[in-house]
Amino acid sequence: MSISKKLFGTLPGGEDVYLYTITNKNGAQVSIQTLGGGIQSLYMPDRNGAMGDVVLGFDNVSDYQDPDLGYQGLLVGRFANRIRNAQFEIDGEKYNLPANQGSWTLHGGGRFSFSLWEAAVCGENSITVAKFSPDGEDGFPGNFTMRVKYTLTDENVLRLEYFVSCDKKSVANPTNHVYFNLSADPKKTIEGHTLQIDASYFTETDSQQLPTGVLSPVAGTMMDFTCPHKIGDRIDEPFRAVIDGVGYDNNYCLDKKYGEFARAAVLYDEESGRRLAVYTDLPGVQLYCGGWLAGSCGKGKGNSKVSFRRGVALETQFYPDSVHFPDKFPFEYICPGKEFKTVTEFRFTAE
Numbered sequence: 001m002s003i004s005k006k007l008f009g010t011l012p013g014g015e016d017v018y019l020y021t022i023t024n025k026n027g028a029q030v031s032i033q034t035l036g037g038g039i040q041s042l043y044m045p046d047r048n049g050a051m052g053d054v055v056l057g058f059d060n061v062s063d064y065q066d067p068d069l070g071y072q073g074l075l076v077g078r079f080a081n082r083i084r085n086a087q088f089e090i091d092g093e094k095y096n097l098p099a100n101q102g103s104w105t106l107h108g109g110g111r112f113s114f115s116l117w118e119a120a121v122c123g124e125n126s127i128t129v130a131k132f133s134p135d136g137e138d139g140f141p142g143n144f145t146m147r148v149k150y151t152l153t154d155e156n157v158l159r160l161e162y163f164v165s166c167d168k169k170s171v172a173n174p175t176n177h178v179y180f181n182l183s184a185d186p187k188k189t190i191e192g193h194t195l196q197i198d199a200s201y202f203t204e205t206d207s208q209q210l211p212t213g214v215l216s217p218v219a220g221t222m223m224d225f226t227c228p229h230k231i232g233d234r235i236d237e238p239f240r241a242v243i244d245g246v247g248y249d250n251n252y253c254l255d256k257k258y259g260e261f262a263r264a265a266v267l268y269d270e271e272s273g274r275r276l277a278v279y280t281d282l283p284g285v286q287l288y289c290g291g292w293l294a295g296s297c298g299k300g301k302g303n304s305k306v307s308f309r310r311g312v313a314l315e316t317q318f319y320p321d322s323v324h325f326p327d328k329f330p331f332e333y334i335c336p337g338k339e340f341k342t343v344t345e346f347r348f349t350a351e
């Protein structure tokens with residue numbers, strides 16, 4: 001095990017961004033950057049032991065701040081995914097948020113992901129990143145801190161432990177927005193990856209992808225990943241909860257009980273043999289296949305591209321817009337004096 005730190009780049013405003021790299025005994029490696037506390041690269045072995053970077057991203061640090069490039073690998077807060085009408089209430093008090101997409105809030109407005117986080121080495125195989133957000137920032141109540149401990153184990157598990165605290169009753173939906181391409185070759189789309197999601201229901205959405213409050217069965221629809229099959233098999237089928245031409249960008253309601261730490265999804269790339277199992281204690285996972293990324297933005301690490309369907313995000317989360325369905329969806333408020341904790345693991349194997 002070793003941890004190193006180096007300068008990653010400098011933002012247009014002059015701030016330096018650092019990269020912390022943890023390497024395990026197998027040579028597997030994760031690099032965490034101080035911009036958005038994000039996963040910048042993740043090297044995992046294929047079935048022959050060859051290491052490859054299985055996540056999308058950029059060489060140029062300022063590309064990470066472009067919301068149209070999809071929050072690559074970044075941590076998201078205070079509240080991931082959508083909030084209808086960019087407002088919500090707690091105990092009769094109304095809070096107005098930035099409407100940074102249409103009439104709704106996406107990913108808390110973006111500031112959390114696109115700013116610098118504090119980082120510190122924490123033990124021989126962990127890095128902790130933290131972000132403070134003052135009371136009222138982007139409309140959210142309370143002085144709020146989100147801390148995330150990244151650990152890379154010798155078993156090729158990347159563990160993300162989130163710790164959230166606030167001095168007022170508030171809301172949080174922490175996630176990481178990393179896009180996987182297990183082939184380690186982002187010239188390939190992820191349509192050939194096999195996916196299984198342990199969810200029999202998804203959150204029904206309206207024409208703007210905002211939850212209606214209804215949970216619908218996946219059975220008999222293109223949404224069904226209860227048995228493993230290729231992402232590309234049905235991705236372009238017309239379906240009421242999917243935007244034409246975009247493909248999957250939907251929240252799945254995990255079958256396990258909220259709070260239970262268990263498997264949520266398995267992603268597999270037959271060619272490389274790399275398999276990723278996602279475990280979480282959160283109740284939902286957003287399957288997003290990069291369908292909003294432009295066809296040819298031509299950036300990306302090395303000569304690669306971060307473009308249409310080159311990566312798949314499996315964002316563990318509370319269901320989108322839970323703040324409007326706190327009694328109907330599994331949800332927990334952040335309360336003063338009580339730290340909120342959640343864990344997600346990305347477990348890699350090769351076969």
Ligand code: BGC
Binds near residue numbers: 067070071081250292
């Ligand atoms: C959303 C997508 C969005 C992407 C990048 C995902 O969580 O569901 O609609 O394009 O994040 O912002």
